[in-house]
Amino acid sequence: MNENNKTSAEMAKIELMIGKILRAGVFVSATIMIIGLVLSLVTGSTGYPGNTFPTSFTAIISGIGALKPYAIMMLGLFFLILTPILRVVVSIYAFYKEKDYLYVKITVIVLAILIAGFFIGGH
Amino acid sequence: MNMLLLMLVAGIVAGALGSILGLGGGIIVTPVLTLMMGLDIKYAIGASIIAVIATSSGATIAFLKDDVLNLRVAMFLEIATTIGAIGGALLTGIFNTSFLFILFGAFLLLSVYNMLKKIFVGEEVLKSANPDYLSTKFKLNSSYYDKQLKKQIDYQVENVPGGMAIMLGAGVASGLLGIGSGIFKVMAMDTAMKMPLKPSSSTSNLMMGVTAAASATVYFFNGSIRPDIAVPLALGILVGSSIGSRVMQYLPAKIIRLIFVPVLLYVSTQMILKGFGVSI
Numbered sequence: 203m204n205e206n207n208k209t210s211a212e213m214a215k216i217e218l219m220i221g222k223i224l225r226a227g228v229f230v231s232a233t234i235m236i237i238g239l240v241l242s243l244v245t246g247s248t249g250y251p252g253n254t255f256p257t258s259f260t261a262i263i264s265g266i267g268a269l270k271p272y273a274i275m276m277l278g279l280f281f282l283i284l285t286p287i288l289r290v291v292v293s294i295y296a297f298y299k300e301k302d303y304l305y306v307k308i309t310v311i312v313l314a315i316l317i318a319g320f321f322i323g324g325h
Numbered sequence: 326m327n328m329l330l331l332m333l334v335a336g337i338v339a340g341a342l343g344s345i346l347g348l349g350g351g352i353i354v355t356p357v358l359t360l361m362m363g364l365d366i367k368y369a370i371g372a373s374i375i376a377v378i379a380t381s382s383g384a385t386i387a388f389l390k391d392d393v394l395n396l397r398v399a400m401f402l403e404i405a406t407t408i409g410a411i412g413g414a415l416l417t418g419i420f421n422t423s424f425l426f427i428l429f430g431a432f433l434l435l436s437v438y439n440m441l442k443k444i445f446v447g448e449e450v451l452k453s454a455n456p457d458y459l460s461t462k463f464k465l466n467s468s469y470y471d472k473q474l475k476k477q478i479d480y481q482v483e484n485v486p487g488g489m490a491i492m493l494g495a496g497v498a499s500g501l502l503g504i505g506s507g508i509f510k511v512m513a514m515d516t517a518m519k520m521p522l523k524p525s526s527s528t529s530n531l532m533m534g535v536t537a538a539a540s541a542t543v544y545f546f547n548g549s550i551r552p553d554i555a556v557p558l559a560l561g562i563l564v565g566s567s568i569g570s571r572v573m574q575y576l577p578a579k580i581i582r583l584i585f586v587p588v589l590l591y592v593s594t595q596m597i598l599k600g601f602g603v604s605i
Contacts, residue, residue: 228382232563235556239329248553257548275552276545279375282559283541285382286534290403293396304463309400315407316539322411323543 216296227285235278242271336561344569349505350380356592371549373503374541379559381534383566393469393527402492407539409496414540426600433593439508454519456481488518500540505533
């Protein structure tokens with residue numbers, strides 16, 4: 203019984219931590235998006251010709267180096283997409299702490315599918 | 326500049342309305358972008374999938390800890406929804422625009438029907454499920470604390486393969502149309518697997534974000550997500566959904582939903598007509 207109480211208290215702590223991590227993730231992505239947006243308004247430019255915008259990692263990273271507004275905005279969007287994925291990653295940790303190895307495996311499969319999406323989209 | 330303000334406002338409205346009406350942000354965003362602003366449905370779907378993530382993450386900000394959620398059911402079924410979502414995102418490029426409009430309109434009609442059903446349904450009766458081999462093996466049976474009934478409710482689930490199959494379909498619809506397809510998700514858990522409504526809708530909210538992320542990566546890298554549209558929209562939704570989920574407690578939600586039924590019916594007909602090449 204004592205052991206059970208201990209794990210449920212620990213689980214509650216982990217869940218609270220998950221909540222805080224996600225909250226931080228949303229704030230970080232929103233902040234990056236706002237910076238990009240403000241920069242594009244101030245400079246009056248998107249950093250790219252016409253209606254184009256960067257869609258590959260390398261283009262986004264080199265665009266950020268040059269402080270191009272659209273590159274920063276794309277990074278913010280990318281971070282927003284990462285937030286639910288972060289939820290999956292921390293769930294793996296939570297299941298591991300709970301010693302539920304079956305669900306560590308299941309959640310790793312979900313993460314693997316999400317990562318596969320990255321590579322499929324990149325083509 | 327005008328576009329930016331417009332998208333910001335659209336996001337706030339979609340976020341607030343979405344959480345009050347109980348619809349995902351995505352189902353409101355696409356009609357606004359395509360019907361009112363004449364945007365190519367490909368970019369509307371890309372922006373919409375971002376809207377779904379923003380709605381789901383916005384809810385996470387509002388509530389740090391969700392006791393009703395069944396994380397095991399979520400992750401187990403995510404295997405099906407994420408595979409479906411990636412498939413759906415890839416299919417979008419194959420189907421023509423008319424088909425997407427018609428499908429979207431049909432889906433919106435289904436949402437309206439579901440909304441009406443929710444308005445007129447009475448108290449929930451706890452369904453009794455016969456836990457089977459799979460639900461026991463994968464530890465899907467659980468319990469939650471019901472705040473209204475003020476007691477702990479144990480529940481079991483059944484028909485896991487059926488739920489999984491509907492989830493695959495939910496994933497495809499989500500990836501194809503850029504929506505959260507929460508209705509399918511609740512349908513799979515509530516109707517097929519006989520999970521109580523509260524844990525199933527809470528679990529569905531979490532799953533929506535993860536499912537949307539699966540197809541969003543495909544859309545992100547294939548250039549369907551335009552920063553000039555998606556960024557102000559996402560920021561607006563984050564603000565709007567947190568306003569919406571707060572004021573919702575003080576609003577006569579049922580009346581507001583009823584008022585919006587004809588609006589949504591009109592919008593879904595417009596989407597279908599547009600698919601058939603008729604514009605009014």
